[in-house]
Amino acid sequence: MLAVLIALFLLVLAWLLVIRPLGDTLADARERHGAAVIALAEARANAAVIGRLERSRPAALGGSIDQAVAQSASGAGFQLSRIEPEGQDGVSLAIEAARPQALFAWVGEMETGRGLIVQQLTARSNSDRTLSVQLTLRARRL
Helix, strand or coil: CHHHHHHHHHHHHHHHHHHHHHHHHHHHHHHHHHHHHHHHHHHHHHHHHHHHHHHCCCCCCCCCHHHHHHHHHHHCCCCEEEEEECCCCEEEEEEEEECHHHHHHHHHHHHHCCCEEEEEEEEEECCCCCEEEEEEEEECCC
16 A cells, blocks of 8 residues: 555656656747747748838939928828928928828828838827828938
């Protein structure tokens, strides 16, 4: 009876000191592997986007960046309250009232079609479901 008790004690001790920690370690390794697979997929997707951006050549702005942005904004129906050039390749602007869908579509067009990059964007909601926007754009360097 004492031998059976010692055998069960050793079995439980082996379970607690060897088998269970190995199982926990294996579960942690599987979790880390899953996170690494997701991170690798995201990195490859980001690398593909960067590669496409580097291969694509934006259309020429046709003048200074502030004039091109002002013309594009007025063509999209935005009334600029302020536009200031920032060096040779940047522009800072403010729009007092813009519909969110139209604004972000225009910003997307500026990035994809014109080769500009949003450096900073601050948007605050107005009482009439529009946004007040402070935006800084830079020309993409190739």
